[in-house]
């Protein structure tokens with residue numbers, strides 16, 4: 237895939253001011269940057285990540301895009317809609333049992349015309365293995381391969397374009413907090429960062445700082461960036477998509493009392509880490525801290541019951 241895609245022209249991003257006692261008491265200005273509002277179905281960062289893949293598909297009419305994801309994948313959901321919208325056929329290789337085809341995420345994907353292929357966890361683990369991709373070609377014919385999460389080298393570059401949509405605000409940012417799954421979004425943001433903004437990366441899985449660092453390094457190498465700086469990686473404390481009673485209670489209170497709606501897999505964890513750092517006085521009074529809302533709200537449908545059931549199990553103080 238060509239790396240010389242033109243910069244992405246995207247709608248400006250709304251800054252939602254968050255008014256929490258936590259912020260007042262520590263003199264912090266907190267904003268949620270509503271990247272999730274970029275498109276009603278092509279969620280948040282996935283809109284940016286998919287643009288180069290869609291451009292490539294338009295250069296090869298008739299060839300489907302094939303990509304990978306779990307049963308509640310925001311990427312699969314976004315790709316299915318984007319494919320329908322652009323008249324591009326899509327194939328989703330889904331980890332796990334075909335019974336998940338009836339969940340809301342995959343129901344949408346099928347309604348939007350995506351063909352689903354279910355593979356065992358063992359096969360899914362081979363998603364970057366050229367021999368496995370070859371066997372997919374043998375059964376499914378020609379396709380354009382897009383990695384899990386849409387995290388291609390070109391996608392890393394287009395995530396850097398998020399900054400141009402952010403520049404709409406009059407209030408200069410000091411810190412931007414971003415979730416990481418594959419780390420491609422964070423890698424792109426860090427590489428294209430304005431000198432005055434430092435980026436914090438919060439993993440959505442149980443993973444060490446060193447492991448996230450090596451993911452970022454691999455993305456930068458693939459996209460041709462040299463060792464960017466001005467960022468900090470925080471450790472990932474919970475396995476992917478796992479909830480704790482504290483996180484469930486935090487989600488509930490943010491949504492019900494403060495009008496802050498986050499997704500439980502990515503941005504809720506980012507908020508949790510961010511609030512801890514405010515409590516630890518990591519930011520000077522007057523600092524403007526922002527959380528990038530990368531979207532993923534469709535995934536809430538798979539978590540809402542669990543969030544409501546778990547939240548009352550937490551009795552400690554919340555970091556608000």
Ligand SMILES: *Cc1c(COP(=O)(O)O)cnc(C)c1O
Pocket residue numbers: 279280281282310311385387415416417418419420421422499502503530531532533
């Ligand atoms: C996919 C996703 C991420 C992670 O993006 P990566 O580029 O894979 O790190 C973060 N937030 C949300 C809501 C997502 O859907």
